[in-house]
Amino acid sequence: MSDERRDSRGRQRGAARARGERTRTAQAPSQRRRGSDPARTAAFDVLREVDASDAYANLVLPPLLRERGVTGRDAAFATELAYGTLRLRGRYDAILARCVDRPLDRLDPPLLDVLRLGAHQVLGMRVPQHAAVSETVGLARERVGTGPAQMVNAVLRKVARTPLPEWLDLLRAAAPDAVTASAVVGSHPVWIARALREALAGDGRDPAELDALLEADNTAPRVTLVARPGLVSVTELRGQAPDGMRLDSGRWAPTALVLGGQDPLLLPAVADGRAGVQDEGSQVVALALAAAPLEGRDARWLDLCAGPGGKAALLAALAAQRGATLVANEVAPHRARLVAKALRAVPDGVVERVRTGDGREVGEQEPGAYDRVLVDAPCTGLGALRRRPESRWRRTPADLSALTGLQRELLSCAIDAVRVGGVVAYVTCSPHLAETRLVVDDVLRRRRVDGVPDAERIDAPAALRAVVAPGVDLPLGDRADAQLWPHVHGTDAMHLTLVRRVR
Numbered sequence: 001m002s003d004e005r006r007d008s009r010g011r012q013r014g015a016a017r018a019r020g021e022r023t024r025t026a027q028a029p030s031q032r033r034r035g036s037d038p039a040r041t042a043a044f045d046v047l048r049e050v051d052a053s054d055a056y057a058n059l060v061l062p063p064l065l066r067e068r069g070v071t072g073r074d075a076a077f078a079t080e081l082a083y084g085t086l087r088l089r090g091r092y093d094a095i096l097a098r099c100v101d102r103p104l105d106r107l108d109p110p111l112l113d114v115l116r117l118g119a120h121q122v123l124g125m126r127v128p129q130h131a132a133v134s135e136t137v138g139l140a141r142e143r144v145g146t147g148p149a150q151m152v153n154a155v156l157r158k159v160a161r162t163p164l165p166e167w168l169d170l171l172r173a174a175a176p177d178a179v180t181a182s183a184v185v186g187s188h189p190v191w192i193a194r195a196l197r198e199a200l201a202g203d204g205r206d207p208a209e210l211d212a213l214l215e216a217d218n219t220a221p222r223v224t225l226v227a228r229p230g231l232v233s234v235t236e237l238r239g240q241a242p243d244g245m246r247l248d249s250g251r252w253a254p255t256a257l258v259l260g261g262q263d264p265l266l267l268p269a270v271a272d273g274r275a276g277v278q279d280e281g282s283q284v285v286a287l288a289l290a291a292a293p294l295e296g297r298d299a300r301w302l303d304l305c306a307g308p309g310g311k312a313a314l315l316a317a318l319a320a321q322r323g324a325t326l327v328a329n330e331v332a333p334h335r336a337r338l339v340a341k342a343l344r345a346v347p348d349g350v351v352e353r354v355r356t357g358d359g360r361e362v363g364e365q366e367p368g369a370y371d372r373v374l375v376d377a378p379c380t381g382l383g384a385l386r387r388r389p390e391s392r393w394r395r396t397p398a399d400l401s402a403l404t405g406l407q408r409e410l411l412s413c414a415i416d417a418v419r420v421g422g423v424v425a426y427v428t429c430s431p432h433l434a435e436t437r438l439v440v441d442d443v444l445r446r447r448r449v450d451g452v453p454d455a456e457r458i459d460a461p462a463a464l465r466a467v468v469a470p471g472v473d474l475p476l477g478d479r480a481d482a483q484l485w486p487h488v489h490g491t492d493a494m495h496l497t498l499v500r501r502v503r
């Protein structure tokens, strides 16, 4: 069905013709298709998988589209419909609750998903109202039954009667406090909105930036590539672009190129591992660890939590240029295999070992054995919500308490594993203070030799500024640690603390 096209109203065109069926206009009204089109059906099936099987939308949707032959503009429509609906679910539920005559949790989950998809078409996409309503009613009829389809029709007409800005004003006015208002309008759980607001304030930023941050989480990021130094240059990588592929320079990292919407695997260097897909925030924190000032030996580097291997591959490329070696450790065997794959283009002899094991054991097994250590700690991922449409609704505060103990142990073990004078980078893709500053504070407070700390923070913003493209002003707070933000830097909200072992 690759020749099918979606019309300007978001409707899929030509599907029936391609299958040899009679088209809408050629049919008598009584025989017209009353079901839905493949893009909407695919989006619905993804939402069901996410809800019923705890699936990840970005793993379910691409193979489903391939299997069903949904391509081109239809695939783009299905993707925006599924991901946008998942991201904005909180906002749409608050609106739908005002249009449905019973609590939303008393609706059948498939019916609620149909309503959410309809709300996104009406309020969040440029699908004209009549097409959005009638196509969603068709979907409801096909997937949840004729009775519920009538209800979908009535509810979506109510939703469509009020323009989005007015809905948002209503939601804001009804919220009990400012953070709840931001959370509902910006479609995040309240506990996450509150944590992000605290993290903004903790970084010396204006908490009023919260709305901009939540909005940035609701915007799909562009695909960013890393040209791994010494393996391929950005100029060579650009030279590999097929006709029509756009590659823009990154905003911060000299290794970054931003892709304009095509498959990165069309680039030979991505296919063979000399380049990869990597957020610029991840690139600059790995570059900063490699650039942090160090006296004496600089021969052995360790990535303690390496899976799936993006930062390990960048570190290994840098290590190769500097005559150092890298050990990459990962606890999950399948992720350790991904690390080995990510490192496939690194010259022989640079990767000492891909170790599968618990990072908490390395410090005891190899005390003081490394010069630079990366702890890219397992975390809530609250800094990468824009990448994972459903994750904000899955996470709970309980996840946080489970992770922060592990984060402390991994950081402390990394300090054991680094030599005196060596550097540890503590990194999370979360700005939550409980996973960032509080972890580091606590570990440094507990690590005392004869009452004196054996490790101290060094200037992470200076290390970051040293690696960004020349002449670029990287805005950061005035603390020793560094926090990147989607709404400020256009990166994931990566946190970086650099720690030096001093005794």
Ligand SMILES: C[S@@+](CC[C@H](N)C(=O)[O-])C[C@H]1O[C@@H](n2cnc3c(N)ncnc32)[C@H](O)[C@@H]1O
Pocket: 282, 304, 305, 306, 307, 308, 309, 310, 311, 312, 329, 330, 331, 332, 335, 357, 358, 359, 360, 376, 377, 378, 379
């Ligand atoms: C944030 S991810 C690392 C991402 C990676 N650095 C990259 O850039 O591709 C954290 C990793 O830590 C791993 N992990 C969790 N607990 C661990 C432990 N106790 N020891 C080592 N690795 C662990 C997870 O399986 C996960 O792959």
